[in-house]
Amino acid sequence: xxxxxISVALPASxxxxxxxxxxxxxxxxxxxxxxxxxxxxxxxxVDSRESIPMLIGAAITGxxxxxxxxxxxxxxxxxxxxxxxxxxTFLFALGVLLIAFYAGKNTDLDQECVLYGDLxxxxxxxxxxxxxxxxxRAIAQLFxxxxxxxxxxxxxxxxxxxxxxxxxxxxxxxxxxxxxxxGLMTLVSIHAVLSFESVGVIMVVGLLVxxxxxxxxxxxxxxxxxxxxxxxxMLSCVLGVFVGGMINISIAPTIVSINGLIxxxxxxxxxxxxxxxx
Amino acid sequence: MKEQTSIDVKGxxxxxxxxxxxxxxxxxxxxxxxxxIIGPNGSGKSTFIKGILGIVSKMSGNVTFFNQSLNAVRxxxxxxxxxxxxxxxxxISVNELVExxxxxxxxxxxxxxxxxQEKIKQAIEKVGLTAxxxxxxxxxxxxxxxxxxxxxxxxxxxxxxxxxxxxxxIDMSSQEAILLLLQELRNxxxxxxxxxxxxATVANYFDKVMLFNNxxxxxxxxxxxxxPAVLAPVYGTIVDFSQIKxxx
Numbered sequence: 001x002x003x004x005x006i007s008v009a010l011p012a013s014x015x016x017x018x019x020x021x022x023x024x025x026x027x028x029x030x031x032x033x034x035x036x037x038x039x040x041x042x043x044x045x046v047d048s049r050e051s052i053p054m055l056i057g058a059a060i061t062g063x064x065x066x067x068x069x070x071x072x073x074x075x076x077x078x079x080x081x082x083x084x085x086x087x088x089t090f091l092f093a094l095g096v097l098l099i100a101f102y103a104g105k106n107t108d109l110d111q112e113c114v115l116y117g118d119l120x121x122x123x124x125x126x127x128x129x130x131x132x133x134x135x136x137r138a139i140a141q142l143f144x145x146x147x148x149x150x151x152x153x154x155x156x157x158x159x160x161x162x163x164x165x166x167x168x169x170x171x172x173x174x175x176x177x178x179x180x181x182x183g184l185m186t187l188v189s190i191h192a193v194l195s196f197e198s199v200g201v202i203m204v205v206g207l208l209v210x211x212x213x214x215x216x217x218x219x220x221x222x223x224x225x226x227x228x229x230x231x232x233x234m235l236s237c238v239l240g241v242f243v244g245g246m247i248n249i250s251i252a253p254t255i256v257s258i259n260g261l262i263x264x265x266x267x268x269x270x271x272x273x274x275x276x277x278x
Numbered sequence: 279m280k281e282q283t284s285i286d287v288k289g290x291x292x293x294x295x296x297x298x299x300x301x302x303x304x305x306x307x308x309x310x311x312x313x314x315i316i317g318p319n320g321s322g323k324s325t326f327i328k329g330i331l332g333i334v335s336k337m338s339g340n341v342t343f344f345n346q347s348l349n350a351v352r353x354x355x356x357x358x359x360x361x362x363x364x365x366x367x368x369x370i371s372v373n374e375l376v377e378x379x380x381x382x383x384x385x386x387x388x389x390x391x392x393x394x395q396e397k398i399k400q401a402i403e404k405v406g407l408t409a410x411x412x413x414x415x416x417x418x419x420x421x422x423x424x425x426x427x428x429x430x431x432x433x434x435x436x437x438x439x440x441x442x443x444x445x446x447x448i449d450m451s452s453q454e455a456i457l458l459l460l461q462e463l464r465n466x467x468x469x470x471x472x473x474x475x476x477x478a479t480v481a482n483y484f485d486k487v488m489l490f491n492n493x494x495x496x497x498x499x500x501x502x503x504x505x506p507a508v509l510a511p512v513y514g515t516i517v518d519f520s521q522i523k524x525x526x
């Protein structure tokens with residue numbers, strides 16, 4: 001269970017750093033909700049929870065969400081926060097309706113699971129191949145994603161830095177910042193769909209935003225923000241599984257709560273330290 | 279060989295959502311000058327530079343840099359954004375900011391080379407920030423922040439540096455330090471284009487000025503443009519000419 005939680009949290013805490021630094025974290029929030037109709041439609045078409053169609057469905061709706069937000073903002077001149085709110089609540093509502101009408105009756109896709117996830121039962125979904133146990137499905141899907149995210153961030157490190165800090169400068173140098181952004185949003189969408197079963201679409205936002213928020217309180221060094229964020233993300237998973245198990249409560253919200261507590265502690269310590277120095 | 283013309287603008291028209299902000303601009307800017315862009319608020323100064331750089335799309339017109347299209351000479355042009363549009367809390371150091379200047383989008387997976395690192399070091403030294411190289415950009419003074427951006431333009435090898443309001447919120451002595459640096463660059467043959475709003479310092483800062491008021495009203499030397507006859511129709515009676523220091 002710890003491994004599942006960590007494989008959800010690691011890519012989230014890394015992707016979240018870029019979103020927070022670019023001040024686009026609410027787009028991440030939007031995507032994690034808006035992929036729902038994509039998932040449901042993919043599910044209705046192939047009538048199973050095979051991951052490939054779901055991934056494609058989610059990636060398409062994720063990218064579509066960013067395009068829709070951009071369209072509302074630039075062409076229709078809707079202010080940014082309103083554009084984000086409009087796009088994701090509308091798409092999420094569509095997804096919930098689709099589940100209620102078509103998928104809810106005789107399947108294992110239900111609203112509760114989508115909203116809150118279920119880390120406890122996700123471990124029951126074992127991946128068995130050739131008669132051997134390969135670990136849970138969630139880990140089998142999310143672990144490669146973690147590797148891909150780490151690889152993409154390291155390889156494109158300088159480009160991501162330019163994109164996040166100063167896209168205009170990148171454009172002027174001939175960099176295709178729009179493609180970089182779509183690439184990142186695709187990764188966020190894929191992450192959202194792979195983790196919604198384990199932690200649900202609400203908690204996944206917590207995993208995107210809290211570790212980077214903590215890390216940015218701790219350091220002003222670019223690469224350290226990523227390292228701290230990943231460490232804090234994983235630490236809160238370990239603590240969350242441990243505490244949740246001990247007092248027998250749902251684990252995903254425990255992880256996010258602990259992450260919130262870590263953030264609060266860091267802020268308080270920083271405040272005290274700056275008072276003492278001043 | 280250096281070209282004589284840095285920017286050639288023909289019939290540039292800019293606007294947002296059908297409203298014309300800048301009426302057909304025709305102008306040829308020479309190289310090796312510090313050129314000021316002045317005009318009242320909302321007169322299209324920033325729109326002009328965003329238009330020529332393609333940051334905001336233009337309604338019509340044609341712009342060439344060094345007699346070539348923007349795409350052919352992207353690396354020779356550097357843009358220093360307005361202070362307020364920069365995220366000063368962003369976790370990067372002066373060194374990392376300047377390093378962006380050597381970033382090549384077509385070789386995005388590559389790390390910067392040792393030669394690049396040397397260039398970065400020299401540029402930071404030239405703008406006098408060596409002691410602050412590893413400092414986070416938000417922890418610099420306003421003048422140092424501008425100089426850090428100039429260093430990024432230098433490592434890029436830019437021959438044309440375009441700055442949007444670099445002197446806003448910066449004390450006089452820091453302004454003069456930046457100006458000395460820019461004058462040194464001009465003497466090396468670089469062209470510097472600066473959006474500026476403080477009429478009182480115009481005469482001391484620029485070799486030539488462009489005066490905008492939703493169109494290009496005048497372009498010429500200080501003596502030609504900074505006169506009551508040219509300025510009064512644009513600024514009305516609010517201009518106090520005793521405040522404008524004539525250095526000639």
